[in-house]
Amino acid sequence: MALLEVKNLGITFGGLHAVDDFSFNVEKGQLYGLIGPNGAGKTTVFNMLTGVYKPTAGGFTLDGENLTGRPPIEINRKGIARTFQNIRLFKDMSVIDNVKVGLHNGKNYTIAEGIFRLPRFFKEEKELDQRAMELLSVFGLEGERDVLASNLPYGKQRKLEIARALATNPKLLLLDEPAAGMNPNETAELMDTIRFVRDKFDMTILLIEHDMKLVSGICEEVSVLNFGQELAHGVTTEVLNDPKVITAYLGE
């Protein structure tokens, strides 16, 4: 059984079929790509998988559990974490605090224990600090722990967002255009980081990307969306050479 099984997923906004009858499976440990021209419905798929939108047709299961239409908080707790196309960091908080917000649900001390500074507060805050620093060092951000997130350079903001998503201890990580706005060097570095995350955390990753170098470089399988419908899916190299896909991207 695949980790993520998406079956006949669809959503309509008014009369518009933004995504229609879309199915794909992501196996555990896989790096799966979701590609397609602008406006194809890729981010809409992400929004359904994270509970921001409720699908109007079909559904999806994570580890066999049906999570279709559940609220975002619950879906996150069940093990799906994401990053955003337009970076959404907690910009007025420090880098380490951004990660600690991600670790929030992993700790149990109550509001009263926090206010009265009881022993469990200190114990768990210490654990939070250590765990957050571990995650930051994976992304080479340990030197910027007290910098405000909005003051980080762009590439590091993208990394911090991934670190924050990983902090929620997900089974599946969704990356929405992680290389957007990056130069070729930064993209190459990002590819290494994504691979490293997959190996180190034993993570399953589903990503949206326009940079075909990144997609062909790291994705094992891809699905192609066009006008909300699946155009092709399969092994990356084959799909990228499919005339249908090339036409969709470049025109006749």
Added chain:
Amino acid sequence: MKKHLKKIISVGIVLAVYALVIILVQTGALSRHYQSLLVPIGINVILAVSLNLTVGFLGELTLGHAGFMSVGAYAGCLFSIYCDLPTVIEFPLALIIGGVTAAVFGVIIGIPALRLKGDYLAIVTLAFGEIIRSVITNLDFLGGAGGLKGIAKYKSTASAFTTVFVVLVITVVVIRNLVKSRHGRAICSIRDNVIASESVGINVVFYKLLAFVMAAFFAGVAGVLYGHNLGILKPNTFDFNKSIEILVIVVLGGMGSITGSIISAIVITLLPEVLRGLDDYRLLIYAVVLIAMMLLNNNPKFTAFKENIKAKLRPGKKSAAESVNATVNVSETAAEKEAE
């Protein structure tokens, strides 16, 4: 070790301030007029610090803080009028009753109101404050427009100041500790980006309500202190202007800065009194000072100057101002890239 030292210094400052004021009061070095301002200053600090929790840390604009203050004031003062316990027990109980009643109203108002955002929430909380005021005016057992009389007053300026000071310190410590815990980080994350905090599993509705209710609780406590200071409660004192005054204090002190709220509350409460000698020009100068302080607070050069001083006071930590300057260029180019 360093952390302990910081704690000891903070406690030392608090005790020193307290001792200094008490000495000034007892020796009569502080005129009666200024003595009478001690309690209002303390109350405004409590109100400002608590409002900062919703406006500064949660990032939701609410204009009904005076409403919660009045609910707490009437509940707590009614209790102490009709209750005959020794003051040591009665007064703390009155404070708690005032706070809890205001908190209950916070839940009742908060559950529907916090679904709204920005301007709409501001209008709803503003309406709440006005409704509470007119309801109280029309309730006879609360004294109506004439006011609720016969509230036991503090025995002396020193005892009044001590009471308010203790409550003030508790308020500041509780709110500071809350903000610097995982729950406080959750509250701040909602301010910075709701969608992102939902995506990392933060229960947005719960934490919005928590901040809102905590703020209401301390506003209620401040109300009880206020009632016992004057001995009479009039509904008109808790009008829209009072809410705005607290909001001005918070904005001026800096959103999300507890120290800022404290200093600003002291300045704003004292300012009209210090300017009293200028008669007719008083309000004019008051307004000009407010505008000047606003402009100064939003001036990037002044912010950098403040950060530099902070960095100098805390050696070892990298100057935040420097890193700001260094990264501004980078993030600008990144923004341009994204625009392309």
